[in-house]
Amino acid sequence: MTTAPAAVDRRQRRRLETIEEVVDVAAEVVAEQGAAGLSIGEVARRMGIKPPSLYGYFESKNAIYDALFARGAQQVLEVMRPVMRAAADEQSLETALLTSGRTMIRWSIEHPAYAQLIFWRPVPGFEPSPAAYAPAIALMDESRQSFTVLQERGLIRSDISVDVILRNWTILVSGITTQQLSNAPDEPFDTGTFTSALPDIVAMFATRYAAPPAGRQPASTTRKVRRADKR
Amino acid sequence: MTTAPAAVDRRQRRRLETIEEVVDVAAEVVAEQGAAGLSIGEVARRMGIKPPSLYGYFESKNAIYDALFARGAQQVLEVMRPVMRAAADEQSLETALLTSGRTMIRWSIEHPAYAQLIFWRPVPGFEPSPAAYAPAIALMDESRQSFTVLQERGLIRSDISVDVILRNWTILVSGITTQQLSNAPDEPFDTGTFTSALPDIVAMFATRYAAPPAGRQPASTTRKVRRADKR
DNA sequence: GTCTATATGACGATAGAC
DNA sequence: GTCTATCGTCATATAGAC
Numbered sequence: 428m429t430t431a432p433a434a435v436d437r438r439q440r441r442r443l444e445t446i447e448e449v450v451d452v453a454a455e456v457v458a459e460q461g462a463a464g465l466s467i468g469e470v471a472r473r474m475g476i477k478p479p480s481l482y483g484y485f486e487s488k489n490a491i492y493d494a495l496f497a498r499g500a501q502q503v504l505e506v507m508r509p510v511m512r513a514a515a516d517e518q519s520l521e522t523a524l525l526t527s528g529r530t531m532i533r534w535s536i537e538h539p540a541y542a543q544l545i546f547w548r549p550v551p552g553f554e555p556s557p558a559a560y561a562p563a564i565a566l567m568d569e570s571r572q573s574f575t576v577l578q579e580r581g582l583i584r585s586d587i588s589v590d591v592i593l594r595n596w597t598i599l600v601s602g603i604t605t606q607q608l609s610n611a612p613d614e615p616f617d618t619g620t621f622t623s624a625l626p627d628i629v630a631m632f633a634t635r636y637a638a639p640p641a642g643r644q645p646a647s648t649t650r651k652v653r654r655a656d657k658r
Numbered sequence: 659m660t661t662a663p664a665a666v667d668r669r670q671r672r673r674l675e676t677i678e679e680v681v682d683v684a685a686e687v688v689a690e691q692g693a694a695g696l697s698i699g700e701v702a703r704r705m706g707i708k709p710p711s712l713y714g715y716f717e718s719k720n721a722i723y724d725a726l727f728a729r730g731a732q733q734v735l736e737v738m739r740p741v742m743r744a745a746a747d748e749q750s751l752e753t754a755l756l757t758s759g760r761t762m763i764r765w766s767i768e769h770p771a772y773a774q775l776i777f778w779r780p781v782p783g784f785e786p787s788p789a790a791y792a793p794a795i796a797l798m799d800e801s802r803q804s805f806t807v808l809q810e811r812g813l814i815r816s817d818i819s820v821d822v823i824l825r826n827w828t829i830l831v832s833g834i835t836t837q838q839l840s841n842a843p844d845e846p847f848d849t850g851t852f853t854s855a856l857p858d859i860v861a862m863f864a865t866r867y868a869a870p871p872a873g874r875q876p877a878s879t880t881r882k883v884r885r886a887d888k889r
Numbered sequence: 890g891t892c893t894a895t896a897t898g899a900c901g902a903t904a905g906a907c
Numbered sequence: 908g909t910c911t912a913t914c915g916t917c918a919t920a921t922a923g924a925c
Contacts (some may be wrong), residue, residue, distance in 0.1 A: 438890080463694035464782035468919060478890055478918080488918065548840050549780040551695035561780050593860075595855055602833020624826055631826075631866045673908095698901065710903080719901065723917050 446484050447493060448474065452492045457540035462549040489553050492544065497559035499541025504562040504569075506534050511569050520583055523573075523635035528600055528625055533616045536605045546601060555628050563623070567593070584638050592636055608656040635658065677704065677715050681725045688726065688771035693780040696722070725774065728790035730772025735793040735800075737765050742800050746807040751814055752864035754804075759831055759856055764847045766835045772841060777832060800823070816871050823867055831860050880882050 452473050452564040457465050480592055485491050510530045517523035535542035543549055545563065555563075574589045574596075583592060607614065607621040616622050685705050687696050699718055702709040716722050741761045748754035766773035774780055776794065786794075805820045807829075814823060838845065838852040847853050 461779070463780060477893060481878065483891060488878045546840060547778050547780065548692065549694055549775060551692040588667035594852065595858055598681050598833040598852060598855055598859065601836050602829040605777065605832050606829050621825065621829060624829055627826055631862050634863045636867055708910065714908065
């Protein structure tokens with residue numbers, strides 16, 4: 428029969444492969460031309476088909492953006508998940524942040540096409556669908572979870588909420604990534620002008636938010652760290 | 659005579675006014691649609707003229723982007739210059755950074771059209787001309803100058819180069835701005851989720867880079883600030 | 890079912906009439 | 908100095924070949 432399961436599967440599989448190829452090619456184009464430089468015609472040209480054929484797989488250009496966003500968010504989640512799990516078991520806040528920050532920023536620098544789409548909003552009129560956005564939310568949830576564990580383990584000051592810690596940490600990661608991508612996008616992660624600042628930035632953050640060693644905290648309220656903390 | 663100086667001046671002035679109007683309208687469009695959403699047709703429509711007429715004033719769409727970049731960079735320089743001068747005379751690194759950081763970030767949040775163009779690279783193929791970029795360079799130069807003064811006045815640690823300080827400071831400012839603009843662009847500066855982090859971030863930075871008070875610095879090499887500073 | 894052919898309207902840009 | 912006319916390309920849509 429023409430509708431036998433095997434045939435359906437084969438066709439379905441072929442279709443999914445094509446969809447993947449579209450996203451692959453779109454990612455190439457975005458990597459070369461920037462997120463706003465994606466065109467359906469260019470994708471079709473590289474695939475050796477005509478632009479209208481793409482509409483059999485994606486109902487609009489924004490749907491391709493959405494697939495790119497989804498794939499990027501999914502990849503970064505997969506890359507970050509084991510690192511965040513390991514970070515929660517780290518011996519100090521500083522090493523935990525250094526490894527997870529390095530992984531996150533390296534991925535962003537090495538996948539600027541996805542990073543632009545996820546970190547910035549370069550495409551007018553495009554908003555990621557809830558499904559595409561889900562991994563990004565999961566990433567934030569797991570980050571919050573890791574910080575919570577670190578705080579419970581006594582490596583993070585207990586007088587500051589995890590949400591504030593997380594917000595401030597995302598600011599730092601976003602700052603390094605943005606500066607590197609917009610000012611020197613061709614520098615590799617390992618020798619980047621701004622990526623090289625990560626140890627500095629992490630030390631800064633850890634000095635402020637790491638829990639002070641037990642028994643070393645005087646009753647005095649004039650400690651520098653305390654004083655500056657009115658919020 | 660038709661080419662008498664007075665007539666030339668009047669025509670020249672009229673022309674410059676029109677050029678200004680084009681940039682005004684383009685700024686409106688970019689504020690509404692994002693940097694990549696600018697179209698010559700839309701600008702012409704709002705001005706009540708036809709698209710080709712714009713080519714009498716700008717030779718290309720990128721030339722309009724360039725004018726926008728130049729105006730934005732010029733404005734931010736003018737806004738920042740007095741603040742940076744004052745910052746150099748401030749009583750502490752923390753207050754100096756708080757006022758200048760607040761001014762810079764507030765301007766960026768309140769002028770997202772220009773900020774996008776200056777901080778990010780949202781338009782494929784557009785690079786600002788040297789002339790348009792000049793104010794941005796001047797801003798960096800004056801920032802470096804301010805930090806140098808603060809270091810000479812003993813408010814900044816003398817064992818770290820001004821360039822590293824400046825780089826790390828731009829990372830923090832860029833991080834706050836980017837997070838606010840891309841995650842909650844409609845929040846005003848005063849109550850923004852990320853702009854509210856500025857005092858925290860500044861305190862973090864100042865705790866690390868402010869010169870320790872004279873006479874309070876022990877010979878010990880185990881000071882926290884020192885230890886984390888291998889670079 | 891998936892493609893090609895074709896059409897529409899907006900875009901950036903140019904040439905030339907007035 | 909502004910217009911009309913026009914070009915090539917773009918995203919998008921539909922009809923129909925195979």
